[in-house]
Amino acid sequence: MQVSIETTSGLERRLTVGVAAEKVENEVNSRLQKAARSVRLDGFRPGKVPLKVIRQRFGAGVRREVVDDLMRSSFQEAVNQERLQLAGQPSIEAKSLEEGKDLEYIATFEVFPEIELQELQGLSFEKPRAEVTDADIDAMIETFRRQQATWQTVERAAKQGDQVNINYLGTRDGEPFEGGSAEDRQLLLGSNQMISGFEAGIEGMSAGQQKVLQLTFPEDYHDEALQGAAVTFEISLQEVKEQVLAPLDEELFARYGVAEGGEEQFRLEVANNMTRELNNAVKSLVKKKVLDAIYEAHVRQDIPKTAVDQEINAMREQMFQQLGSTERSVDLDLETLLPAEMFQQRAERRVKLALLLGEFINQHSMQVDEDRVRETVEELASTYEDPTEVTNWYFSNPEQLESVKNMVLEDQVVDKLLEDATVDEIDCSYQEAMNQARENQ
Numbered sequence: 001m002q003v004s005i006e007t008t009s010g011l012e013r014r015l016t017v018g019v020a021a022e023k024v025e026n027e028v029n030s031r032l033q034k035a036a037r038s039v040r041l042d043g044f045r046p047g048k049v050p051l052k053v054i055r056q057r058f059g060a061g062v063r064r065e066v067v068d069d070l071m072r073s074s075f076q077e078a079v080n081q082e083r084l085q086l087a088g089q090p091s092i093e094a095k096s097l098e099e100g101k102d103l104e105y106i107a108t109f110e111v112f113p114e115i116e117l118q119e120l121q122g123l124s125f126e127k128p129r130a131e132v133t134d135a136d137i138d139a140m141i142e143t144f145r146r147q148q149a150t151w152q153t154v155e156r157a158a159k160q161g162d163q164v165n166i167n168y169l170g171t172r173d174g175e176p177f178e179g180g181s182a183e184d185r186q187l188l189l190g191s192n193q194m195i196s197g198f199e200a201g202i203e204g205m206s207a208g209q210q211k212v213l214q215l216t217f218p219e220d221y222h223d224e225a226l227q228g229a230a231v232t233f234e235i236s237l238q239e240v241k242e243q244v245l246a247p248l249d250e251e252l253f254a255r256y257g258v259a260e261g262g263e264e265q266f267r268l269e270v271a272n273n274m275t276r277e278l279n280n281a282v283k284s285l286v287k288k289k290v291l292d293a294i295y296e297a298h299v300r301q302d303i304p305k306t307a308v309d310q311e312i313n314a315m316r317e318q319m320f321q322q323l324g325s326t327e328r329s330v331d332l333d334l335e336t337l338l339p340a341e342m343f344q345q346r347a348e349r350r351v352k353l354a355l356l357l358g359e360f361i362n363q364h365s366m367q368v369d370e371d372r373v374r375e376t377v378e379e380l381a382s383t384y385e386d387p388t389e390v391t392n393w394y395f396s397n398p399e400q401l402e403s404v405k406n407m408v409l410e411d412q413v414v415d416k417l418l419e420d421a422t423v424d425e426i427d428c429s430y431q432e433a434m435n436q437a438r439e440n441q
Contacts, residue, residue, distance in 0.1 A: 088306030
């Protein structure tokens with residue numbers, strides 16, 4: 001087998017492979033002879049069909065199979081011989097398939113780059129330090145009560161936070177405009193669902209009252225025909241409702257997973273959940289800062305386009321599933337619906353970080369901490385009704401367990417880098433810490 005390799009550009013390689021004609025023909029003859037022992041043809045006894053007839057009937061098909069098999073096996077042999085690390089599937093183009101001549105083909109592909117880790121000493125990070133207070137617990141419980149709240153009709157003027165039922169007619173230069181009218185519209189005052197001035201204009205109105213508002217659409221309104229337009233809204237208020245928070249009772253506690261223990265146990269569960277979320281948020285925030293530092297230190301590191309494309313496809317499929325689509329229509333063009341540009345930067349970041357972290361792990365001969373894997377699985381399972389069942393599911397599902405192991409190993413890399421970094425803890429409130437984490441996702 002003859003092999004030559006050349007660099008076309010960046011990480012792309014072109015491999016030219018030649019397989020001797022003798023090897024091709026020997027394999028073709030061997031398969032034809034094997035077929036002759038079992039093939040059945042009219043006019044011949046089983047196993048007695050002449051090789052010449054077998055070649056006439058099946059020679060072309062067998063030869064195609066042999067060529068395909070030899071290209072696959074010889075390519076893998078050439079890759080091993082040249083010690084190449086492929087970043088994706090090759091594109092193979094045959095140069096010579098003529099019978100009696102050497103088989104020759106060209107394989108084009110990308111390889112993984114050589115990684116040169118930059119100096120990562122002297123890193124410095126800020127870490128929020130917060131705790132869950134009684135006031136934070138009270139605020140969270142009020143949020144739960146609002147989620148389960150009811151609406152009660154009141155005989156008073158509307159104010160912010162109320163839900164109103166209105167009819168309205170919008171006109172521009174005396175003529176109704178598209179989308180400017182509605183009847184029995186439920187509107188939460190203060191939700192900013194309408195243009196500026198609309199909801200504020202309803203505040204102070206009572207059921208049965210009417211009002212005319214002179215308003216102007218914003219210059220950046222999504223409908224170009226209404227951008228900056230001066231309009232009039234005639235509003236009729238039908239009903240005013242105020243929110244009634246759900247009572248602190250057994251029904252509310254049960255909705256959030258607390259069947260026994262009353263309010264005391266409910267507060268304890270809320271506090272535990274908030275503390276867990278706070279710890280995870282701070283951990284994720286610091287981890288992202290560390291990964292950002294690694295990424296920025298290697299901005300010029302080449303990455304294979306093939307790997308990025310594969311990551312884009314994976315992210316596209318994941319988003320497609322998250323949108324609630326379980327079956328793909330034959331006519332659905334997923335690449336048009338979710339273009340690559342949506343995922344390009346994140347995919348490049350993921351691929352680069354995966355390469356950098358992999359090299360760091362190799363250089364430090366790191367192994368995943370199995371105890372941390374179990375702890376992580378148990379923590380993930382703790383939020384479910386039957387944690388034991390979820391834990392067993394993880395450990396019986398190799399793909400899911402491997403995902404957890406990768407996450408734990410990534411955390412171990414971050415921990416190791418933090419050993420030599422300067423970490424300044426900044427006191428802040430629970431909400432400030434959570435906001436920081438959300439903003440840096």
